[in-house]
Amino acid sequence: MKTIYLVRHGQTYLNYFYRIQGWSDAPLTKKGEKDVFYTANKLKDIRFDMAISSDLKRAIDSRNIILSQNRFAKDTKTVENPLFREEFFGYWDGLDGNEVLRKISGDAKLDTFKKIIGYGMTMAEIRQKLKEMDPSHLCENEEEMRQRIYKAFVWLQKYDNVNNILLIGHGFLTQLIAQMFNKGTCNTDEIPDNSTLTILKIINDQVQLVSYGEKL
Structure with a gap:
């Protein structure tokens, strides 16, 4: 079984000014950094086998902040995968x-x-x-996004000896991932806020949404 701790990156300046932000990027705001540090402290005692982000800097920076507070970070493998980018x-x-x-x-x-x-x-x-x-x-339309997400999860499931995974996501990406694997347990109508936590489990190659957009 794999448990995925999916955290949306911290607030950026493009978020702050309500700009469309997909593959374009911007630094985290001070509030964005502070919120990620807060989330990091809530996750500091989880032993992550792998920490994944997209290759966008806002996601990498958020991942690095979370790992900076984690007790077991020295044992955590870090990976960037463009399949986990925000919607284009x-x-x-x-x-x-x-x-x-x-x-x-x-x-x-x-x-x-x-x-x-x-x-x-x-x-x-x-x-x-x-x-x-x-x-x-x-x-990207929805079908193109779904195909990309499926490819990302096929890639993820190739890691056999990885149980706890930190995944830094993006707003629209996280929402669509949740909707694809929701069995009716969560309300996924709203895009999750920055720095919130969504949890998924992979059991016998089946992905299940456990919780969505939780403010820690």
Whole structure:
């Protein structure tokens, strides 16, 4: 059995200014660093066999903060894997989030994901709209993200002697991972806050969501 402790990275300056942040990157804010340190202290007594992040600096920095407080960090293998990157927003990456959402919501002029979902669109439909309206059409839709996540978990399960895994994730990535492996035990409607904890277990090659977006 594997237990995955999936922590969303700390707040960045792009998060703070409500910019679309996918593969673009920004440093952690002071609050972001403080919140990750707080989470780190809650996890300091867990012996992680492996600590994984994407190759984006905000994820690597968050991972390193958590390991800096961990009692067993010297024995923890660290790995960066781009399969665990945030959703790729293509043309929209780095732009003002409210303005982008007003564009894709048409005449409704809705400026948050929550409002658009409340209006009746699913996240899959929002992602498809973002892709269609991206002049480059490089923005990931939901099927592309799901395929990437499946590849990431196939890669992860190749590590036979790894039981406790720290995985630093991203907001939309974490939400979709949770939705893919949720057996109805958790409400995954909201994107998890920065520095919150989501737990998954892998038992007999089956991934199960245990908890989602927990503030420690």
